[in-house]
Amino acid sequence: MSQTDSNYFVGAATIAAKLDYATKVAHQLSLTASNARALTLRAGQSAAGFRPLTDAIHRLSDITVSSSKKINAIAAQLSRMSVEKYRADSAIRYFDAVYEKSKDCRNISSLDTVYKRTQEQQKLLMIDYQQRIQQLSQELEAVEGELRSAVVLKTLCHVEASQAGEQYKDALDNVAENVERISGTIKEQIVFSRQQVATLQ
């Protein structure tokens, strides 16, 4: 993040917004998992092979919801921090202009304390900001890894759906499609966010 680049806080806010959306979508996955469980209970023996898969969908949904919440919180902090840093950066620019304009002013040194204080604040914010970026990258990478299992899960769901009775086949296929669609939407937000995070570093 360059000290003069004022777009970083917009980037951080965009990531926060994308991940907020991802969190909301992750809740749909949780709903899909519950529906799948109810469906397999109704289907009984004819969908016996599907039951362990509902546990996997639940696990994926829990991980995605909790990770999305965590990531979203980091992104929101990052966004707030970026604005704070932007304010400190602006103040430094204004102070620099004052130093330039008032070189010969007898009281110019009276600004030294606040200049130093703002610089230190800027430095601390920068360190904290970089740490958050790193944390965000790691979390995004982890959840993206988890979402890879959605493709396998979808295939297995289709296989089990084909073996279930005709009455439940379409509904179980629908669960498989939902798992893929929702995971795909979350993944899109994650991939976009990872790309954005790279530009903030």
Added chain:
Amino acid sequence: MKTETLYENGDHKWMVFGRDNDKPDLIIDTNQYMVVSENNALLMDPGGIELFSAMLSAVIKEVPAQKITHLFASHQDPDIISSLGLWDLALTNATLHSPWLWEGFLRHFGMQNIEFDGIPDTGARLQLDGVTLEFIPAHYLHSSGNFNVYDPKAKILMSGDIGAALEPDNSPMFVDDFEEHVQKMKMFHQRWMPSNKAKNDWVRRVRRLDIDMMCPQHGRIFKGDDVGKFLDWFESIEVGLTNK
């Protein structure tokens, strides 16, 4: 940014800052005021973000930054106080005096270090070493929470938007022809001031004060007889919503 001393008596001083040549076009020209006492200084209506560097440069030519221990915002407008977030980083030990009504709004400009002292509707006093300043209620002129600052010793009234005029940026600092000046004030007062009742009540109260100089936030300063002429003129006009 031009600086003029309006009053000086020992450690007690009034200054005006304004007519900034480097001010970006299309933002309204503003007057900023400062009262200096032995160990403290009060900056009144310190202005918008765009003026911050010019203002800080002008102010520290007069006093060290640490001496500015008090800020005053007559009301919440951006040309009055949108620089607050920057003063918040520039000052080490300062209190902002402003109508209590606006605290939650003013904090949107950023205020983590500066303390807030809400002025009650009925007004208050501020002691700056040996200088006593009075916050005079001027509600609905134009803001619904609004104060002037009166210094009985210097006989100066900082009147905020009351007495403001819209004219070119490089205009003189003092009114030299009152009749001509009226034309530059008329629209400002009739459009921005909402209440005849509030206006007439203010005129009645301010007539009781001993004033040598009336200092608005825009336009020119009134001196001597022009202060009384302004009060007569202001009392005579209709402002805001009328029955007409």
